[in-house]
Each structure stands twice: as C-alpha cells, then as structure tokens.
Amino acid sequence: MSFAELWRELEPLGRDPETAGYRRYSWTPADAECRTWFTRQAGRLGLTVEQDRNGNLWAWWGSRDAARQDAVVTGSHLDSVPDGGGYDGALGVASALAAVAELKAKNFNPERAVAIAVFTEEEGARFRVPCLGSRLMTGAIEPGAARGLSDDDGITLAAAMTAAGADPSLLGPDDDLLGRIGAFVELHVEQGRALAPMDAAIGVAEGIWPHGRWRFDFTGRADHAGTARLADRNDPMLPYASTVLAARRLAAEHGAVATFGKVIAKPGGANGVNSAVRAWLDARAPDDNVLQDTVATIRSAAEIPAKEHGVTLTVRQESYTPLVRFDEGLRDRVTGVLTAAGIAAPVLPTAAGHDAGFLAARIPTAMLFVRNPTGVSHSPAEHAGEADCEAGVHALALVLEDLAG
Ligand code: GLV
Ligand code: MN
Ligand code: MN
Numbered sequence: 001m002s003f004a005e006l007w008r009e010l011e012p013l014g015r016d017p018e019t020a021g022y023r024r025y026s027w028t029p030a031d032a033e034c035r036t037w038f039t040r041q042a043g044r045l046g047l048t049v050e051q052d053r054n055g056n057l058w059a060w061w062g063s064r065d066a067a068r069q070d071a072v073v074t075g076s077h078l079d080s081v082p083d084g085g086g087y088d089g090a091l092g093v094a095s096a097l098a099a100v101a102e103l104k105a106k107n108f109n110p111e112r113a114v115a116i117a118v119f120t121e122e123e124g125a126r127f128r129v130p131c132l133g134s135r136l137m138t139g140a141i142e143p144g145a146a147r148g149l150s151d152d153d154g155i156t157l158a159a160a161m162t163a164a165g166a167d168p169s170l171l172g173p174d175d176d177l178l179g180r181i182g183a184f185v186e187l188h189v190e191q192g193r194a195l196a197p198m199d200a201a202i203g204v205a206e207g208i209w210p211h212g213r214w215r216f217d218f219t220g221r222a223d224h225a226g227t228a229r230l231a232d233r234n235d236p237m238l239p240y241a242s243t244v245l246a247a248r249r250l251a252a253e254h255g256a257v258a259t260f261g262k263v264i265a266k267p268g269g270a271n272g273v274n275s276a277v278r279a280w281l282d283a284r285a286p287d288d289n290v291l292q293d294t295v296a297t298i299r300s301a302a303e304i305p306a307k308e309h310g311v312t313l314t315v316r317q318e319s320y321t322p323l324v325r326f327d328e329g330l331r332d333r334v335t336g337v338l339t340a341a342g343i344a345a346p347v348l349p350t351a352a353g354h355d356a357g358f359l360a361a362r363i364p365t366a367m368l369f370v371r372n373p374t375g376v377s378h379s380p381a382e383h384a385g386e387a388d389c390e391a392g393v394h395a396l397a398l399v400l401e402d403l404a405g
Pocket of ligand 1: 352353
C-alpha cells in the first residue's frame with residue numbers, strides 16, 4: 001500500500017468543489033466518509049479498528065490487550081477547519097498507514113503493540129473547543145461540559161454523536177487506554193515556513209505555544225440603516241471593528257498573535273444596524289503570562305469603544321491550552337534515529353495546536369513536521385510535495401521501528 005494510493009482515495013472526501021477547501025466537520029457525513037476510509041485501509045493492513053469512548057479511532061497492530069504500558073502510537077486527525085487544506089491532520093493519518101505498510105513489507109515484527117489513532121474534532125471547527133477527542137481522553141475537559149457544547153445550528157455534541165451512531169454517555173477520561181501507551185509520535189504538515197529556508201524536508205517539534213479562544217459578545221440595538229441618526233445608534237459593529245484593529249496592534253506589541261477569524265452579526269440585514277456581534281478571538285504567545293496579558297489588554301481596549309457607543313460587552317474564554325514542551329528524551333531519540341539515517345531534522349517550536357499537546361501531559365510524546373514550501377495552512381493553498389510526503393512516511397517508519405522494535 002503506497003502513500004500515493006492512500007492519498008488518491010482520501011483526497012476527494014469532504015472537499016468543496018467550488019473552493020477546493022475541505023469541510024470535514026466532526027460527526028457529519030464527510031467525517032463518516034473519512035472514518036470509513038480509515039477503517040477500510042487499516043483493515044487492508046490487517047489492523048483491528050475500534051472506536052474509543054470519546055469517538056477517536058484506534059487501529060491496532062498486535063493486540064490492544066497485549067499492550068501493557070508500552071504501545072507505540074502514531075496518528076493525527078481527519079477533521080478540518082472551514083475550507084481547510086488537505087494535509088492538516090490527514091497527512092499524519094495517511095503517513096501512519098503508509099509507515100505501517102512499509103514496516104510490514106519488510107517483515108518487521110514489533111515487540112511492542114503499534115497503533116494508529118485518529119482524534120475527533122481536533123480543529124474545534126464545529127463545537128469550538130479544539131482537540132476535543134484528546135482533551136476528553138486525558139481528562140482536560142469535563143464530559144458534561146463537552147456533551148453540552150453546541151455548533152452554530154444549536155446542535156449539541158451529544159445530539160450530533162447520537163445522530164452519527166455514537167454514545168455520548170460514554171465520554172470521559174480513558175485511563176485504561178492511556179495506560180497502555182508508552183509513546184505517541186504525531187506526524188503533521190508544517191504550518192509556517194521554517195523548513196524550506198533550511199533546506200530540510202523533515203522537522204521535529206520542540207513545543208507548542210499556549211493558545212486559546214475567547215468569545216466577544218457586543219450587544220447593541222437593531223435599527224434602520226437609513227433613518228437612525230448616527231448619534232442615536234448603538235451599533236455593535238463599531239466597537240467590534242475597533243477591537244479587531246486593537247488586537248492586531250496589541251499582539252504585535254506583545255510578540256504574540258491574535259486573530260478574529262469568525263464573526264456573526266445579527267440580524268445581519270444589509271440595510272440595518274445590527275443588534276449583536278459575536279466574534280471569536282484566537283490568541284497565542286510564547287508563554288502563558290504573555291498570552292494572558294495580551295488578551296487582558298485586548299479586552300480592556302474593547303471596553304472603551306463599547307462604552308462610547310452604548311454597547312454592552314461580555315467576554316468568555318471558550319478554550320485554553322497551556323504551553324507544551326515535548327519530552328526531551330523522546331525527542332533526542334527521534335532525532336538520533338533520523339540523524340543515523342542521514343536525515344537532518346531541525347527542532348522547531350510551533351504556534352499550532354495538536355492532539356500531541358494533550359497526550360504530552362500524560363505520556364512521552366514527539367512530533368515530526370513535513371516541509372510546507374509556502375508555509376500556508378488552514379487554507380486550500382496548504383501543500384507538501386509528494387517526495388517530502390514520502391520522506392515523512394519513511395522517517396515515521398524508522399521512528400516506529402526503533403520505538404517498537
Ligand atoms: C489547529 O490547527 C490550531 O492550531 O488551531
Ligand atoms: Mn489545523
Ligand atoms: Mn492539525
């Protein structure tokens with residue numbers, strides 16, 4: 001089973017024909033197609049697939065029951081952001097399957113069980129909390145709170161899971177499964193552009209910047225866009241607009257990044273003043289203090305124009321992921337394996353979130369990055385060359401062989 005063959009089958013699933021972006025939202029028909037694809041490919045490799053209590057898929061090479069505390073796990077996610085790229089998450093899953101195929105083709109017989117995991121709702125694109133599958137598994141979110149999360153149509157996670165044939169009452173920490181794992185290695189397309197200038201196809205992760213999402217609700221009063229005098233308006237769009245600009249300025253001042261990427265204006269008539277603007281701030285920084293400070297100053301900056309325009313503002317943190325430093329011992333082992341094979345793999349920090357960040361709190365975890373020549377991600381322009389993808393598969397196979405051998 002080659003990477004190219006796997007990729008050809010996965011590529012069309014959940015892709016919008018107009019934008020060429022992916023809309024693989026969790027517990028939707030597109031997600032089900034991706035799950036079916038994964039289950040079929042893992043079956044072709046002779047792996048046993050199961051869905052855990054949190055909706056994550058696991059394909060086992062060797063018995064899950066034989067895995068004591070030392071299974072070697074790889075994998076990533078198959079869900080996407082709105083009109084996302086094809087590589088984010090999917091590359092890690094397809095590469096994991098291809099790496100297992102490579103090891104099987106050379107008759108490698110693992111001493112330790114090997115598994116491929118596919119985590120659910122990594123992007124938080126539908127239920128707004130990223131890495132939901134790994135968060136639940138590691139106990140980083142209350143199962144009751146997760147069940148009650150709702151999408152933009154008001155459908156709760158519990159209802160979406162039930163409609164897709166999964167049982168939301170089972171959601172929660174999975175110490176039994178975690179206890180079987182000795183190491184987790186996630187391969188991911190590079191997000192940002194560090195490897196290309198270094199002429200390296202593969203990188204190794206150092207850690208993940210802390211990041212979070214905050215919901216800003218600006219509430220004003222709906223009115224007529226023609227007849228309401230400017231002085232009489234309570235237009236929530238105005239303080240929102242000021243806040244977008246303030247976030248950019250304050251992030252730059254703090255050495256952080258801050259983005260309003262999603263906004264809903266209600267009622268949203270072209271000839272009306274809105275009654276409410278709801279917008280989500282995504283903010284990330286090199287350390288937790290800088291991040292908290294950045295968000296606090298953005299919030300204070302938002303309060304000034306809100307007051308000026310007679311608009312009320314509430315801010316609610318919807319998710320938070322603290323700084324992650326990956327296990328140094330595992331990282332050195334991974335870079336050692338790659339160096340011995342003549343693969344120079346620079347160590348890089350990243351500001352992108354990953355399920356590996358949640359697993360890192362419980363088990364030794366590492367990440368491999370595959371060069372993205374433009375650095376663009378969360379966009380249909382995201383790309384990795386076929387030769388680099390093949391190099392990623394080979395690098396992952398070498399690491400799995402070393403860890404499970
Ligand atoms: C996931 O890709 C994130 O960093 O938001
Ligand atoms: Mn992503
Ligand atoms: Mn990802």
